[in-house]
Amino acid sequence: MTEQSGAQSAVRVVDVWYEVDSRWVLKGVSLEVRAGEIFAIMGPSGCGKTTLLKLVGGLIKPQRGEIWIGDVEISRLSETALTPVRKQVGLVFQYAALFDSLTVYDNVAFGVRRHITRREEEVAKIVRQRLEMVGMAGTEKLYPAQLSGGMQKRVGLARALAMNPRIVLYDEPTAGLDPIMAETIDRLIVDTTRRLKVTSLVVSHDIISVFHIADRVAMLHEGQIVACGSPEELRADTNPVVRRFLQAGGIIRDGQTAVIQEHDR
């Protein structure tokens, strides 16, 4: 099923409802991610962020609503029909989800061998480029168990980027990392988005990180989008749920003052 969507729209979620065990996790969520931007979805744990990311990645299907990747509506597509869409969407998992039994090299080469080229010298070139891009050159022969959490996430990003996706989805990219590594990951997200001209959709409860990297931010609360706009617009938002979350995250004080100023970004 195809149809022209709005101009410059990389991802469109239209009135999506998702139910688990007779509980609506998402209740009529709608949002649009523009091509080339870094769009972040923030919210407290359990508000449905990861569910929304999995829906956009085509890993689960909504009970109601539409999800558009470019001009393809994916919410009713079969696994086979989703294959071309998945090649355009890279997913970086919260805990990297690297294949335990494969080396770093084989992890990054996994999608390349199956969808881009079978010629090993070309595979090696792509793997080397992507590992260099995320600062993990030299780890090709290591297994995931030999890497730290931050290193695993970087390899996970290299694996996603190796498929040359148009859109990269990040699930809690800085969760569980020390501040320095979190900043490194933040920088990688911005760098790769700009250098490779991809669209990035980041899901995170790390509010500082979100305000560092995002062009636009949506706040998800109890399965609904309660605010959406630029970081500045969110700072000025009067919704009490948004204000409480931003205050707790140290983004605003006394309801007005921005802790992270524009020049920090």
Place this chain on the structure above:
Amino acid sequence: MQTRAPLRHPVYGLAEQATQLVLFVGDIGILLAQAIGFVLRGRWEVRETVVQMALIGAQAVPMVVITSGFTGAVLALYSAKLMLEFGVGSLAGGAVALAMARELGPVVTGVVVAARSASAIAAEIGSMKVTEQVDALRALAVPPVQYLVVPRLIACLVMLPMLGLLAFVTGVFGGYAVAVPLGVSPTSYLMGIRDLVDTYDVFAGLLKTVVFGAIVALVGCRAGLRTEGGAVGVGQATTNSVVVTVLLIYVTNFVLAYLLFGGR
């Protein structure tokens, strides 16, 4: 004040069990159909299949040799003594070989591989499921059935008959090692095999192992892919896979025995 859980009518329990059974059969059928579809389209992972053949087949050889060898030996211990008393000691070899070819070889092989590999398959895929590696496969546009199920299914279908043949041979030799010292002459032991066992018995027994192989692979993969809930879920999937596989092997064995040897 504590409230007591409402009593459930036994019919609900039965209905739940029946639903689970239908879901299980449906899942297995879908997995098999999808796997066949990938094989027919030539979409299977050669390297992964070879690795699984080594894990499921080659590494099971010592266990199959020991279990089937001793099974043949015990069989000879009972039958040879009795047959010598009745003056038909020459039939001992045939009796052992017939039992090993039709029944004990395939079942021992099936149960050994179920214990080793159904659990390993369920644990490995289950761990991948709970750590999102199965989702990562899908995100990389590689169907989990193609990468995980097809290699294990092919490995089981190819390796189980080989292990079954090995079980038959070692069982016969195990019987020989016991029967001859008991007084059965080596020549009559071997002649007994020639007289009582024909090629059909051996091939029909190997056909059983093919079916058992499919059961091991599909039940193990299904348990792994259905795993939920972290380490506890992986443990449950592992246990369930072995229990269900062994039960299915015994039930299927009866059906196959009836169909293949019922009139013989």
